[in-house]
Amino acid sequence: GLHLLGVFRRRRPKEPPLDKGHIPWLGHALDFKNNKVEFLQKMQRKHGDIFTVQIGGNCITFVMDPFSFGSILNVTRSKMDMNPIVKQLVARAFGYHHLENEHKVMEATNKHLMGDGLVVLTQTMMKNLQNLMLHSIGTVKNQKEWQYDGLLHYSSNTVFQAGYLSLFGNETVKSMGSKEKAEEFDWVHSEELFNEFRKYDSLFPNLVYAMLSLKDKLEAERLKRLFWNVLSFKKIMQKDNVSRWIIDHLQLRQEQGMAEYMQARFMFVLLWGSQSNTGPASFWLLFFLMKHPEAFKAVKEEVEKVLKETNQEVKPGGPLINLTRDMLMKTPILDSTVEETLRLMSAPGLIRAIMQDMDFKMADGREYALRKGDRIGIFPYISVHMDLEIHPEPHQFKYDRFLSPDGIRRTSFYKNGKKVKYFTMPWGGGISMCPGRFLATNELKQFVFLMLVYFDIELVNAEEENPPIDQNRVGFGIVHPTRDIQFRYKLRF
Numbered sequence: 456g457l458h459l460l461g462v463f464r465r466r467r468p469k470e471p472p473l474d475k476g477h478i479p480w481l482g483h484a485l486d487f488k489n490n491k492v493e494f495l496q497k498m499q500r501k502h503g504d505i506f507t508v509q510i511g512g513n514c515i516t517f518v519m520d521p522f523s524f525g526s527i528l529n530v531t532r533s534k535m536d537m538n539p540i541v542k543q544l545v546a547r548a549f550g551y552h553h554l555e556n557e558h559k560v561m562e563a564t565n566k567h568l569m570g571d572g573l574v575v576l577t578q579t580m581m582k583n584l585q586n587l588m589l590h591s592i593g594t595v596k597n598q599k600e601w602q603y604d605g606l607l608h609y610s611s612n613t614v615f616q617a618g619y620l621s622l623f624g625n626e627t628v629k630s631m632g633s634k635e636k637a638e639e640f641d642w643v644h645s646e647e648l649f650n651e652f653r654k655y656d657s658l659f660p661n662l663v664y665a666m667l668s669l670k671d672k673l674e675a676e677r678l679k680r681l682f683w684n685v686l687s688f689k690k691i692m693q694k695d696n697v698s699r700w701i702i703d704h705l706q707l708r709q710e711q712g713m714a715e716y717m718q719a720r721f722m723f724v725l726l727w728g729s730q731s732n733t734g735p736a737s738f739w740l741l742f743f744l745m746k747h748p749e750a751f752k753a754v755k756e757e758v759e760k761v762l763k764e765t766n767q768e769v770k771p772g773g774p775l776i777n778l779t780r781d782m783l784m785k786t787p788i789l790d791s792t793v794e795e796t797l798r799l800m801s802a803p804g805l806i807r808a809i810m811q812d813m814d815f816k817m818a819d820g821r822e823y824a825l826r827k828g829d830r831i832g833i834f835p836y837i838s839v840h841m842d843l844e845i846h847p848e849p850h851q852f853k854y855d856r857f858l859s860p861d862g863i864r865r866t867s868f869y870k871n872g873k874k875v876k877y878f879t880m881p882w883g884g885g886i887s888m889c890p891g892r893f894l895a896t897n898e899l900k901q902f903v904f905l906m907l908v909y910f911d912i913e914l915v916n917a918e919e920e921n922p923p924i925d926q927n928r929v930g931f932g933i934v935h936p937t938r939d940i941q942f943r944y945k946l947r948f
């Protein structure tokens with residue numbers, strides 16, 4: 456028992472500094488959960504750029520030196536693997552049990568989120584986003600008047616609905632009787648689903664830490680069942696325009712003999728993975744643009760230039776805007792703005808399980824012994840995104856931070872005179888880097904593009920401060936604001 460509590464754990468020769476905290480087993484769990492950034496910075500000041508801390512029964516070695524990240528991100532799964540951790544997490548949060556060769560199935564399907572697959576998805580997303588935006592304003596009596604909404608609510612709702620419909624498909628005209636009825640059903644159904652998704656997503660961090668109250672546990676159970684039902688194999692197979700990504704995931708799992716109820720659980724994993732970050736990211740992006748008039752002006756000019764160069768015009772009753780993947784490759788200002796937003800607001804914790812006793816070499820040559828069964832982690836938000844040298848004035852939003860003087864994307868950033876390979880890491884890195892990053896970036900760009908060409912938008916309170924961030928979300932990806940911000944929008948034509 457005492458062994459399990461970590462009481463006898465001692466630092467062995469060559470191992471990184473060990474800090475177990477004062478509470479057996481829990482160690483530093485509470486400090487870590489309350490404020491990860493503050494906790495890790497405190498440990499870094501105390502121990503330097505590599506240290507091992509005990510957190511809830513696990514010993515995690517944090518490496519804070521960005522030059523040493525490659526030795527964690529690019530090693531083989533036989534040495535460091537995220538799968539055992541993800542396996543535990545998805546079982547707890549989604550009731551899904553991994554296949555033996557889970558990562559092979561993941562890899563086989565990723566192609567649909569990139570290359571030619573991305574061309575198709577970008578087009579579907581474009582149609583869904585525009586239909587949703589114009590439909591929601593179309594239901595308003597006087598469309599020329601300002602409409603008021605919470606920016607987080609508006610952005611997350613729109614991006615969720617469009618993302619969900621683009622990946623999981625539309626209701627069929629056959630089942631609904633007409634195209635209009637099928638569209639109406641999609642809009643109503645995806646908005647209802649968004650409201651349930653938001654509830655589940657807000658329970659997510661405490662669900663992962665196994666810290667839900669009984670009432671919240673019951674609510675999480677209800678929500679899980681609802682999603683398993685909506686995303687069942689049969690229901691998805693009855694839809695139109697289901698993405699190849701989803702179809703292939705279902706087919707490959709079917710071939711492996713996975714039960715249909717387990718496939719539905721996996722569909723919920725994919726829904727959460729594809730939608731939990733894009734909503735808050737779209738909120739921050741529009742928020743920063745509205746707070747920074749110089750950025751707003753630069754992006755708007757670029758957007759209008761693309762429209763003009765592609766001979767498109769926004770007019771009442773006119774055709775939908777067509778914005779292809781290739782057109783989205785010619786927007787360096789918008790790219791930089793998205794990258795800057797993600798630098799400021801993404802705080803993923805990248806943790807791997809150490810699969811064998813091994814030596815670990817830091818970039819400066821120092822060597823440490825790591826133990827099988829421990830974990831190793833990096834926290835790019837502290838080590839890279841907020842590093843004063845890599846990104847001067849790191850807390851400031853500078854829309855052109857990622858632009859070179861000649862107006863193209865800047866990719867050279869330095870620390871101690873040396874070029875930093877991983878200068879932002881919103882998508883993680885190495886073998887498990889987010890496969891949806893191209894789709895997500897396009898989606899964010901499409902959303903902003905459309906908001907700027909169709910609507911006048913502004914904050915209700917132009918002096919609005921940056922809202923505080925929800926500490927509970929730090930470590931999971933894009934952070935959330937603790938409160939919504941009011942904004943208003945009206946059709947430009």
Ligand code: HEM
Nearest residue numbers: 728729732733736803881882883884887888889890891895
């Ligand atoms: C702003 C939006 C997004 C952010 C910030 C984001 C971020 C991340 C991060 C940090 C990881 C973990 C990487 C690692 O541990 O190395 C990840 C994994 C993943 N993401 Fe994303 N993501 C976003 C959108 C999406 C979208 C739109 C999709 C799919 C359509 C997606 C699909 C996935 C999948 C399937 C994984 C698991 C990869 C694996 O385990 O091999 N993500 N994402």
